[in-house]
Amino acid sequence: MKQPFSHATRLEFIRFSLLGLKANGLYFLLYALITMAGLDPRAAVVAVFAFGAAYSFWLNKLLVFKNAGSFWNQFAQYVVIYATVCVLNVAALHLAISQLAMNHLVAQGTLVCLFALALFFAQKYIIFGGTRK
Numbered sequence: 750m751k752q753p754f755s756h757a758t759r760l761e762f763i764r765f766s767l768l769g770l771k772a773n774g775l776y777f778l779l780y781a782l783i784t785m786a787g788l789d790p791r792a793a794v795v796a797v798f799a800f801g802a803a804y805s806f807w808l809n810k811l812l813v814f815k816n817a818g819s820f821w822n823q824f825a826q827y828v829v830i831y832a833t834v835c836v837l838n839v840a841a842l843h844l845a846i847s848q849l850a851m852n853h854l855v856a857q858g859t860l861v862c863l864f865a866l867a868l869f870f871a872q873k874y875i876i877f878g879g880t881r882k
Contacts, residue, residue: 758873764813765869772808773861776801780857790846790853791839798838802831814877826876834864 754762776797783793806827810816816823838860845856 761813762869768808768813769865772805781854791843794839794842795835798835809872810877816877823876830871834868838864
């Protein structure tokens with residue numbers, strides 16, 4: 750039976766997941782600390798997304814997808830995709846907090862997991878889908 754994803758894609762997903770656990774653990778800790786300091790959860794998520802996009806670009810480019818493509822083109826695509834996901838995250842967080850009365854930490858913890866999968870495929874096929882090392 751044919752596997753839905755190649756061996757290389759499965760390895761990339763494992764590397765992405767392991768680095769993502771570390772990075773998202775850091776981002777979630779920052780988010781929790783910033784909101785405990787009094788910043789609105791929606792503003793905190795934007796701040797953490799900006800930090801996370803800059804930090805994780807290099808990890809994903811070099812360690813996960815092992816890509817030697819053009820920095821500027823890839824970074825521009827990365828920023829557009831992360832900004833889009835950030836807007837979706839803020840909207841979903843707002844909905845979860847204001848309409849579903851969810852605790853913002855539970856809501857954001859859930860959203861991180863959902864958006865991580867979308868970001869893996871966006872990076873694999875849109876941003877870093879070209880030149881390999």
